[in-house]
Amino acid sequence: xxxxxxxxxxxxxxxxxxxxxxxxxxxxxxxxxxxxxxxxxxxxxxxxxxxxxxxxxxxxxxxxxxxxxxxxxxxxxxxxxxxxxxxxxxxxxxxxxxxxxxxxxxxxxxxxxxxxxxx
Amino acid sequence: xxxxxxxxxxxxxxxxxxxxxxxxxxxxxxxxxxxxxxxxxxxxxxxxxxxxxxxxxxxxxxxxxxxxxxxxxxxxx
Numbered sequence: 001x002x003x004x005x006x007x008x009x010x011x012x013x014x015x016x017x018x019x020x021x022x023x024x025x026x027x028x029x030x031x032x033x034x035x036x037x038x039x040x041x042x043x044x045x046x047x048x049x050x051x052x053x054x055x056x057x058x059x060x061x062x063x064x065x066x067x068x069x070x071x072x073x074x075x076x077x078x079x080x081x082x083x084x085x086x087x088x089x090x091x092x093x094x095x096x097x098x099x100x101x102x103x104x105x106x107x108x109x110x111x112x113x114x115x116x117x118x119x
Numbered sequence: 120x121x122x123x124x125x126x127x128x129x130x131x132x133x134x135x136x137x138x139x140x141x142x143x144x145x146x147x148x149x150x151x152x153x154x155x156x157x158x159x160x161x162x163x164x165x166x167x168x169x170x171x172x173x174x175x176x177x178x179x180x181x182x183x184x185x186x187x188x189x190x191x192x193x194x195x196x
Contacts, residue, residue, distance in 0.1 A: 031187065068173050068180050069188065084190050085165045 012077045014047035020071040031083040035071040038090035043108030053119035132175035133157045149186035161194030168192040
């Protein structure tokens with residue numbers, strides 16, 4: 001069984017996707033938490049995928065993105081980065097600017113947070 | 120792993136670096152912070168800058184000697 005199609009569907013079909021260890025309700029890794037908190041501070045609507053249920057999810061995600069670490073954050077299908085970049089962009093204000101450009105000025109109104117299970 | 124092999128990999132990947140540091144964050148030899156400032160990173164997005172770091176450290180990342188990596192890059196001289 002392959003996750004690649006489902007992973008691509010989440011990346012391309014979500015305003016903001018985060019592939020993380022754990023879920024927003026139960027984060028299992030400090031770096032995933034750093035990225036998630038930065039997204040929340042920026043008011044981003046978040047679609048989260050837990051990579052832990054099957055190691056194959058992470059392998060196939062890495063093959064798609066070419067990014068070797070977790071978390072990975074995508075906005076409208078484009079890789080924004082991992083925890084360090086997302087934090088840095090949030091602190092400089094660039095994250096909010098990117099979200100406004102790609103999602104529109106009212107992006108923070110929904111503050112939607114959902115979790116998609118792949119496995 | 121000590122910080123020295125990682126430093127050497129980064130030094131050969133970024134011979135122009137004006138700032139280059141590897142810190143063992145926990146003392147356990149597997150959680151590292153790297154800092155690289157190099158003119159060769161100028162004009163690249165943060166994603167592309169971090170990709171260069173990952174490429175330079177692909178060996179120790181792939182074999183698991185780096186369990187966690189924090190990256191801080193700058194393109195300025």
